[in-house]
Amino acid sequence: MPSDPAAWRRDFPALDVRVHGHRLAYLDSASTSLKPTAVIEAVVRVFTHAAGNVHRGVHALSEAATEAFDHARATIAAFIGGAIDEVVLTHGTTEAINLVAHSWGRAHVGAGDAVIVSALEHHSNLVPWQVLCADRGATLRIAPVDDRGRIELAGLTALLDGRVKLVAVSHLSNVVGTIAPIAELARLAHAVGAVLLVDGAQAIAHLPIDVAALGCDFYAFSGHKLFAPTGTGVLWGRRELLAAMPPWQTGGEMVGSVHHDAARYREPPHRFEAGTPDIAGVIGLGAAIGWLANLDRTAIEAHEARLHRRLRDTLAAIEGVRIVGDPEAAVVAFTVDHAHPHDVATIVDREGVAIRSGHHCAEPLHRRFGIAASARASLALYNTDEDIDALAAALSRVRQVLR
C-alpha cells in the first residue's frame, strides 16, 4: 500500500506539465483535482471496450457498460457508507442540491416555512434555497459565522423552530477551510423536525465520510474534486426520504411503464436519473475511489494535515499577507496588502504556481469578512513542501512587479 507522496505524485501525469517554463505547483485542487492515470485509463477503456449505453441494450457493449456503471455506483455507496439504492448520480454537487430543492423542497417547504443555510455557503448551497423560498413563500434564515470562519452554533440554534424544514451547510468550507460539526447539526435539526443537507464538495476528498455516522439526511458531492472527471456528482439521500420524493427531471430511464396519458416512476435512485447518464464519468469516479482505496488513507490524512499547517505558517510569516478566518483543513484563503487577488494569481502563475482568485462562489462570506475577493491556495495528496515553497517565492515577486 503506497504511503509515500512521491509515489502518489507519479500517478498524476498533469503534474509533469511545465508552466511558463517552471515546475507546476498545483495549489487549486479545491477548484478541481488532477486525475490519476487509473481514472484516465478507465475512461478511455469505456470508449474502447464498453462503448454501449447502460440499462438499455442486451448486446455485449451495453452489458459491459452496464456492469461497469453499476459497479461504480456500488463502489461509491461503499465509500460513503450508504446503500446502493441511496446513491443518486448527478452531474455535480450543484445538480444534487438543486435536485433536493426542487423535489424534496417543493413537496415539504410551504408558505410560512423556513430554510436555514450558513453565512459561509458556496453559491450552489445558497441560491437554490433562495429560489425555493421565494417560490414557496418561505423564509431563508442565515446562520452566522464567527471571525474564525466557523458556524456559530448558538446563532444557528436561535434560528431553529418548528417552521424550519431544512438546514443546509457545507461540511468543509471552500474558502475559510473550517469543518462543520455535522453530527451535532443533525441532532439540532432533527430536534425541530427539520432535515439536514450537507454540501460535501470539499470534504469528500479530505475527510473520511460515513453518512450513517454523520447522521445527515442528504449528502452531496462532485466527482471532479475527488480525482474523477468533471460532469459527475452524487446525491446520497436517506432511503425513506428518497422513496417519498417526486421526480425532478423526467424522461427515459426514470420511468416504469409509460402510456400516452401517464407514466409510473421507478424506485430510487433511477427515479432521479432521467436520460443517459455520464457513463464514462461515473465509471471514472468509481475508478478514482478504487484507486484511492489502494492508498494508505491514514498516511494521506497525516500528509495533508502537515502540509496544511506548513501552508498556513508559511503564508502567515509573509509580510502583508493576511489569512481569511482560521482554516482547519485543505484550503487557505488570503489577501496581500496593496495587491488585488487577481493580480497576485496572475503573477504567481508565471512562476508555475496555480492558485485561485476571486470570491470562489462565496460572495456573501467575503462580505462577512469585509473583503471583495481573496486568493486561495488549496491542497491535495499530491502536493509537497516544494509547492508551498514555490508559492512563497512567487509571492515575493508580487511586490517587485507591482512596484
Next chain:
Amino acid sequence: MSDLDQLYQAVIVDHDRSPRNAGTLADATHHATVDNPLCGDVVTMQLRIEDGVVRAVAFEGRGCALSRAAASILTTMVVGRDLAAIKTLGAAFETFVRGVDGPAPADLGELAAFAGVRRFPSRRACALLAPKALDVAIGHLVTLDTCT
C-alpha cells in the same frame, strides 16, 4: 521585458496606485455601475454631459490593478470629447485588447500600456470593465445598474 512586466507596465501600476478622477461627481448627468460577476470587480462611471460633450468625469473602482488603471486612464481621455468620439475610443480599445499583436493605434494614448494583456486572455475582461461602464453610462440618462 517579461510578460509580467509587459502586463504591469509602470503606467498601469501608477494609475492603480494613484487613480485620476477617483470619486463621485455631484452634478453627474450620466452614470453606470458595471460589475464582473465572475470576480466581483466593480466600476462606476459618472459623467456630466452638456450638449453632447463630456464636461466632467469621475469613477469609483473596486478591483484589480488592470480594471482600476483602465478606468483611471479612460477618465483622463474623455473630457471635451463628444459621445461619438467616446464610443470610437472604447471600440478601438476593445479591438486592441482582443487582438493578438502589433502596435497600438496612436489615438489610444496611455491605453497602449494594455498591450501586455493580449498575452493574458483570462485578464481581458479586467481591462474591458471600465470601457463597458463608460459605454453604458453615455447611453443612459438615468442611473442604471447592470452586469456584464
